[in-house]
Amino acid sequence: MNNTADELTPDALVQAGYRYALSLTHHPHDAEDLVQQAWMRLQHRYGRVDNKAVLFKAVRNLFTDRYRRNAIVVFEPIEDREFADKPVSGASQDLDTLLARLRSEEREALFLNAVEGYTAAEISELWGQPRGSILSLIHRAKKKLRDWTAQHDNPRSSPSPTPDDDSTQPHHPPGGHPHG
Amino acid sequence: MDRLDQQLRDYYQEQKLPSAKVESILESGTLVVVPWWRSPRHVLPLAAVFVFALLGLGFMASSLTTSETSQLAYSVAKEVAKAHNKALAPEVVTQSYTTLQAQLHRVDFSLQPKADALAAACTLLGGRYCSIQGELAAQLRLQDARTGTLYTLFVTKETPQLEKLKASNRWVEGDNVRFWREGDRFFALAGPAPPPIRTK
DSSP, X not given: OOOOXXXXXXXXXXXXXXXXXHHHHOOHHHHHHHHXXXXXXXXHXXXXXXXXXXXXXXXXXXXXXXXXXXXXXOOOOOOHHHHHTSOOOSHHHHHHHHHHHSOHHHHHHHIIIIISOOOHHHHHHHHTSOHHHHHXXXXXXXXXXXXXXXXXXXXXXXXXXXXXXXXXXXXXXXXXXXXX | OOHHHHHHHHHHHHXXXXXXXXXXXXXXXXXXXXXXXXXXXXXXXXXXXXXXXXXXXXXXXXXXXXXXXXXXHHHHHHHHHHHHHHTOOOSEEOSOHHHHHHHSTTOOSOOSOOOHHHHHHEEEEEEEEEEETTEEEEEEEEEETTTOOEEEEEEEEOXXXXXXXXXXXXXXXXXXXXXXXXXXXXXEEEESSOOOOOOO
């Protein structure tokens, strides 16, 4: 787990919290608001903020309370066919647009796994969900991104949704996950 | 390393808050509005006020208790002094405590004080029934054989109320009244001058 926050400066902590919040909301303003509220909450409670894991947890709790409970963000799975019909342009914008199509859980899992270096076991502990579900979630999210990227690179190829595209169906990767 | 992982890492590493906003967040953390009840600046004075209030209440309760006891002592002393000043004639005239005890058969406690010095200094002249604070008591007439001074001795059984009275000596109605107790008996001696305090 790459959360040796003791080495991070306050600025770096805020930036890390912001990126994590961004993985949840995929909206810069909401992410900024989330990390600010989380920071204030921790500062209020402990008088200081020096632990990235604690900051992430506060951000996640706030996000859960604010967005999921109030249904501000809709977490319905995006149908692949719907996305396949939408054009994308620019490499950087591509990934941004593709990530926007993912569910917040998928983005969050990808962020924690690929960017922060959390293992599936660590994410499962953080979320309180089985490790297998986390592995499946990460695998599905990556597959979606790859498939969408392939469709974008070759727009004439027919979008052929696979069982993996249906997030309601569980998927167990045969080889596990490199981080898990 | 997974190429997609690297892309994700690159993507998120590019996402940064402007330094001004980071500063703003850091500053907002230091400007957290602490609820007044969690602020030491307010809690400490409140705690101090609370402690002083408790102490004040305790002092008031103590004062009330002391005041009540003092009132009771004054009331008993005044009652005794008045009875002494009335100088009612003894119903039983005798110099013998044994005779007096036999005549005042309604009292079931010993009438004779065990303060030997007092008994030696004063001669029993007689006695009668009386009451102190509504309790049956005996009123004895004593005389100091050396000076001829007359005293009135009151003897009664200890009651929960009289238990509150400490052994003391006070002036009431121009007379000196002295309280003391021996076992389960309460004594009050009234006279013009404080009798010598002598115990066995």
